[in-house]
Amino acid sequence: MSTLEGKVILVTGGSRGIGAATVRVLANAGAKVIVHYGQNAAEAQKIVQELGEERALALGADLAQPGTASTLFRDAVAWQGHVDVLVNNAGIFPPASVDDPQAHWDAIWARTLQVNLVAAADLCREAILHFRQRHQQGGAGGTIINVASRAAFRGDTPEAMHYAASKGGLISLTKSIARGYAREGILAYAIAPGWVRTDMASAYLRDHAEEMARELPLGDAAPPKDIAHTIAFLASGLARHMTGATLDINGASYVR
Numbered sequence: 301m302s303t304l305e306g307k308v309i310l311v312t313g314g315s316r317g318i319g320a321a322t323v324r325v326l327a328n329a330g331a332k333v334i335v336h337y338g339q340n341a342a343e344a345q346k347i348v349q350e351l352g353e354e355r356a357l358a359l360g361a362d363l364a365q366p367g368t369a370s371t372l373f374r375d376a377v378a379w380q381g382h383v384d385v386l387v388n389n390a391g392i393f394p395p396a397s398v399d400d401p402q403a404h405w406d407a408i409w410a411r412t413l414q415v416n417l418v419a420a421a422d423l424c425r426e427a428i429l430h431f432r433q434r435h436q437q438g439g440a441g442g443t444i445i446n447v448a449s450r451a452a453f454r455g456d457t458p459e460a461m462h463y464a465a466s467k468g469g470l471i472s473l474t475k476s477i478a479r480g481y482a483r484e485g486i487l488a489y490a491i492a493p494g495w496v497r498t499d500m501a502s503a504y505l506r507d508h509a510e511e512m513a514r515e516l517p518l519g520d521a522a523p524p525k526d527i528a529h530t531i532a533f534l535a536s537g538l539a540r541h542m543t544g545a546t547l548d549i550n551g552a553s554y555v556r
Contacts, residue, residue, distance in 0.1 A: 303536035305330035308383050310376040312363070312423065313390030315340040317498035318447065320347060321524035322387060325532050327351045334359055334376045334383075336390065363390055363415045369422035377430060384440075385535045386427040388420040388470070389447040395459040409462045416466035420446060421473055424488075428477065431486045441485020445534050446474045447527070450494040450550045467492075471546060478544030487543040489534045494550025495521035518551035 309326050313319040314335035323333045324347070333351070335358045337344035344358035357379050361372040377383050392415045396408035424444055431442030449456075451464035452471045470490065477488035495512065497520070512521065526549055533539065534547075548556065 303329075303538060304532065307331045307385060307535065308334070308376075308380045309385040309387060309535060310334040310336065310373065310383050310423075311387040311389055312336040312372075312420075313338070315344040315347065315358075318493070318496060318524045318527045319387075319389045322389065322528040322531050323347055323356065324351070325525065325528040326535065327355050329532055331385075331535070332356070332380060334379060336361060336372060336376075338362055338364075338390065363419035364392075364411055366414065366418070367422075369419040370426050373423050373426035373430070382434065383427065383430060383442065385443045385445065386423055387445045387447070387531055387535075388423055390419070391416045391447070391449075391463075391466075393460065393463050396462055397459050412462045413466050413469075416463070417469045417473070420470060424473065424477060428481055428486060432481070432484050435485035439485075440537075441487070443535055443537070444474070444477060444486070444488040445531055446470050446488070446490045447531075448474075448490045448492045448546065450492050450548070450554050452492055453556060454554045474546070475544050482543055487537075487540060489543065490546040491527060491530055491534075492546050492548050492550070493522060493527055494548075494553050496527060496549075497521040497523055516551045516553050520551070522549055522551060 309331045311319050311323050314323045315337035323335050327333050333356045335344045335347050337360050348356045348358045359375055361368045363369055394408050396405055427444055435441040448470045449467040452467040456464040474488045474490040
């Protein structure tokens with residue numbers, strides 16, 4: 301029997317890229333998956349139809365709006381009566397330069413931190429409260445998996461300082477949850493991908509092919525399934541004592 305059989309997993313940003321690959325891997329391993337989307341309702345519904353409505357549910361929420369993350373988690377719980385694993389995968393990467401007007405700088409920083417860090421923290425809060433209650437009732441607690449970035453450790457370009465800062469915060473959030481709630485049956489892990497071959501990154505990877513070949517010892521960006529399979533392993537419960545750890549997936553382009 302699959303180690304994910306019967307588990308209910310919420311994946312934010314699940315309609316495309318890493319999220320879509322993760323949803324498919326989790327569902328094929330036996331999990332029931334909530335496919336969160338921000339704007340891609342059609343793509344999310346397409347995945348649900350592909351996997352079957354008994355195996356997947358699409359839920360929309362604009363995580364740029366304060367308060368929506370908490371509502372999303374509660375709606376996810378309502379589907380099957382519980383959630384076993386939260387995967388915080390949703391993230392944005394809009395550019396912002398110190399040379400931009402102050403208003404633009406402020407808006408991009410605020411939106412990026414809201415989506416990448418604050419909404420993720422709100423979801424973690426709801427998950428902790430939910431998992432704690434289950435543990436107190438004799439259940440297994442639950443698992444949080446936060447998708448951060450290589451940028452959390454090595455920084456990023458001057459146009460992406462806000463992105464790196466948000467992902468650095470996500471790493472610290474993960475460590476704090478792991479240390480603070482392990483005794484209550486709550487596990488927390490982070491994943492730090494480098495370049496991943498998604499539709500969002502394809503144009504940049506194509507236009508900077510020679511640079512990427514020099515930067516990446518493996519010679520190419522990671523396929524989304526590499527991240528998806530790692531998430532499935534962490535969700536399985538087979539590595540409980542790894543809680544608090546961050547797993548790097550960057551083709552040895554940044555080795556800590």
